[in-house]
Amino acid sequence: MSARLGPDIDTEAGLQRLFAGVAGEPAIGLAVSGGADSLALLVLAQRWAASLAQPPRLHVYSLDHGLRPEAADEVAMVLGIARQFGLAATGLVWAGDKPLSGVQEAARLARYRLIGAAMAGDGVGVLLTAHHRDDQAETVLMRLAHGSGLEGLKGMTPRSEVSGVQVHRPLLAVDRDALAAVVDRAGLVPAADPSNLDSHYERVRWRQAMPALAELGLDAATIAQFAARMGEADAAIAQLAEAVFAEIVRLDGFGAARIELAAFTGLSAAVATRVLGRVLNIVGGRQKPRALGQVERLRAAICADDLPRSSTVLGCVVRLKGDVIAVAREPGRSMPVDARLAPHGELVWDERFRIINGSDEGGLTASVADYLPRHRLEAFLGFKVTAPAEAIRTAPIVRDAAGGVLSLGGWSFDERISVQLLID
Numbered sequence: 484m485s486a487r488l489g490p491d492i493d494t495e496a497g498l499q500r501l502f503a504g505v506a507g508e509p510a511i512g513l514a515v516s517g518g519a520d521s522l523a524l525l526v527l528a529q530r531w532a533a534s535l536a537q538p539p540r541l542h543v544y545s546l547d548h549g550l551r552p553e554a555a556d557e558v559a560m561v562l563g564i565a566r567q568f569g570l571a572a573t574g575l576v577w578a579g580d581k582p583l584s585g586v587q588e589a590a591r592l593a594r595y596r597l598i599g600a601a602m603a604g605d606g607v608g609v610l611l612t613a614h615h616r617d618d619q620a621e622t623v624l625m626r627l628a629h630g631s632g633l634e635g636l637k638g639m640t641p642r643s644e645v646s647g648v649q650v651h652r653p654l655l656a657v658d659r660d661a662l663a664a665v666v667d668r669a670g671l672v673p674a675a676d677p678s679n680l681d682s683h684y685e686r687v688r689w690r691q692a693m694p695a696l697a698e699l700g701l702d703a704a705t706i707a708q709f710a711a712r713m714g715e716a717d718a719a720i721a722q723l724a725e726a727v728f729a730e731i732v733r734l735d736g737f738g739a740a741r742i743e744l745a746a747f748t749g750l751s752a753a754v755a756t757r758v759l760g761r762v763l764n765i766v767g768g769r770q771k772p773r774a775l776g777q778v779e780r781l782r783a784a785i786c787a788d789d790l791p792r793s794s795t796v797l798g799c800v801v802r803l804k805g806d807v808i809a810v811a812r813e814p815g816r817s818m819p820v821d822a823r824l825a826p827h828g829e830l831v832w833d834e835r836f837r838i839i840n841g842s843d844e845g846g847l848t849a850s851v852a853d854y855l856p857r858h859r860l861e862a863f864l865g866f867k868v869t870a871p872a873e874a875i876r877t878a879p880i881v882r883d884a885a886g887g888v889l890s891l892g893g894w895s896f897d898e899r900i901s902v903q904l905l906i907d
Contacts, residue, residue, distance in 0.1 A: 492657055493665055498531040501653045504641055505609055510540040512602050512610040514594070515565070517545065517557040517674035520613040522564065523662035524654060526669045528611060529568045542607050543572035544598045548590045550581065550678075557674040564671065573601050587684055592646060599648040609649045614639055617659040620706035621689045623713075624696075632775045633753070637714035638707070658703060724757035732762060736893035738835050738904055739874035740766050742808040748786045756782050765906055766810045767798030768817065768834040800873045811870070812877035821850040824881065824900075832879045835905055838890070842899035846884030852876060852891060863891060 491497040505511055513528055515521040525543060532538035545561040547554040558574040565572035577593045598610060619638045626635040642651050654662065666673055682688050693703065727750060731743040740762045747755055760778040764770075777796055784790045785801075785808060794801045795813050802809045812835070819833050824840040824847040832838050838849050853876055860868045860875065868875070878892035881900050889897040893904045 492661060493527055493530060493668075495534055498527060498534060501527060501657075502531045504651050504653060505539070505611065508539050508609055510542065510605070510607040512598065512605075512607040513541060513543045513570075514598060514610055514612045515543050515545050515561050516676070517561045518613075518676060518679075519663045519666045519673040520615055520618075520654070520659065522561075522669075522671050522673050523665040524611060524613040525561075525564065525568065525570070526665055526671070527654075529570060540607075541570050542602075542605055543570050544575060544601055544610070545572065546575045546577060546594050546597060548577045548593065550586070550590065551676070553674070560674065571605075573605070575601060587686070595646040595648050595650075599646060602648065609651050611651050611653060613654055613662070614652045615654045615657050615659055615662060616707050617690075617693070617703045619655055619710060620693065620703035621686055623706050623710045624689045624692075625685060630776060632756075633713050633717040633720065635775075636710065637717050638710035640714070656707070720753050720757055723754050724761070727754060728758050728761060732758065734765070734904060734906065735870055735874070736904070737811075737870045737874035737878045738766060738892065739809065739811040739870050742810070744785075744803065744806050744808055747808060752779075752782065755786070759785075762810050763797045763799050765835065765904075766812055767796075768812065770798045770817070800871065802871070809871055811874035814873050814876045818851050818877060821848055823848055831905070833877075836879050836893065837903045837905060838879060838881060839901045839903075840899060841901060844883070844899060847881055847889065847900070849879050849881045852878045852880040855880075855891075860891070863888065863896065864894060 492501060499506075511528070513521075513525055515525050528541055532541055543561065543565040545558045547558045562572045562574055575597045577590070577597060582589045595610075602608070602610060623636060623638045626638075629635075639652060639655060641653070641655060642649070644650065663673075678684065679687065679690075682691060696702070727746075731746040733741045735741075742758070742762060747758070750758070756775070756778055759782050760775070763778060763781075774797055781790075781794065781796050781801065784794070785803070788803075790801070790803055792802070798813050798817065800811050800813050812833075822830055822832065823845075824830060824838060826840060826843045826845050829837060829839040830849065832849055840847055855875060857868050857875075879890075879902070880888060880892075881890040881902075882888055887897075889895065890900045890902050893902050895902055
């Protein structure tokens with residue numbers, strides 16, 4: 484069990500360790516709600532920056548979600564504290580109607596969307612959040628209860644991208660009590676959000692269960708250590724799966740994949756599931772990258788030679804064809820509408836292809852190829868086409884204003900257009 488991180492986190496050495504992941508960043512955002520955790524983040528970040536010869540520019544962002552009447556006053560309190568510490572600060576409001584269910588997730592997405600837009604305007608590249616060790620433990624327990632695999636059980640990572648925002652979590656190894664002590668020593672009084680005690684929310688129920696689990700030896704430090712070990716195991720499997728993917732998977736210009744069947748069935752279950760999940764993610768337009776149960780069931784059916792003539796999973800059609808597993812995009816499922824390509828513009832089409840207009844010309848349109856006879860395709864491409872019909876029908880085709888075909892799938896027939904299949 485790791486020791487509680489507390490008294491030394493606001494020493495100079497402790498601060499350097501906490502914020503090493505953003506050392507050298509010219510401008511850093513701080514997400515501060517007014518609770519003890521985020522106020523501790525503000526205090527610690529300010530002290531860290533003040534200790535540097537060339538400190539980054541710190542900017543505090545506080546959001547009124549419009550869910551509680553007290554929230555506006557809490558944002559005002561945060562802005563006042565930020566000014567007291569000499570930091571720039573911006574208050575934001577989530578306006579409009581709120582969902583009747585899934586409120587916490589919707590609020591989370593709104594928070595990152597609104598703060599991300601403000602950061603872009605302020606020239607701020609990374610956002611620090613106050614997620615700590617107790618949050619990590621709650622996250623892991625929730626994911627365990629929902630059947631997550633290793634990728635989920637490693638919990639939150641120190642650095643990630645959320646809704647297009649670069650997020651860094653410097654406090655993941657610090658416990659809640661240590662952060663509360665930082666706020667107390669700074670003479671600040673945090674806001675109390677009653678939703679943190681509302682057992683209607685799953686996270687709150689896990690938080691309320693933590694003392695009983697700790698009595699059995701399953702405290703936040705132990706769960707965080709478990710998450711770290713799951714992260715190590717996940718990294719090892721990812722490394723193996725990356726090498727295997729390069730060996731046994733072939734992607735074509737229509738965005739379809741062929742997996743060598745014998746090699747696939749000889750893999751360990753964990754590696755095979757990871758490879759198959761990545762293929763489905765690429766080919767299916769990244770619909771549900773964490774739908775682990777569906778991927779596991781498909782892998783089991785393939786390995787048991789129990790796959791129906793064709794199966795549809797996560798936006799893909801999957802078939803066994805001789806010695807390969809053929810995976811193609813499922814037609815008619817969430818396919819994109821026609822999209823104009825602006826001069827010198829680009830678009831990500833169906834989350835699968837990046838299409839770039841390298842010219843000054845407008846009037847170029849990307850759309851679904853739909854039905855094209857193979858003999859016409861072969862005349863375009865100059866080789867025999869063996870891709871599944873679904874892959875051909877769901878590939879992007881770019882035409883100019885006169886209807887001329889400039890590209891099909893990943894192939895370009897005109898220097899104005901370049902196309903790239905997205906595989907990461």
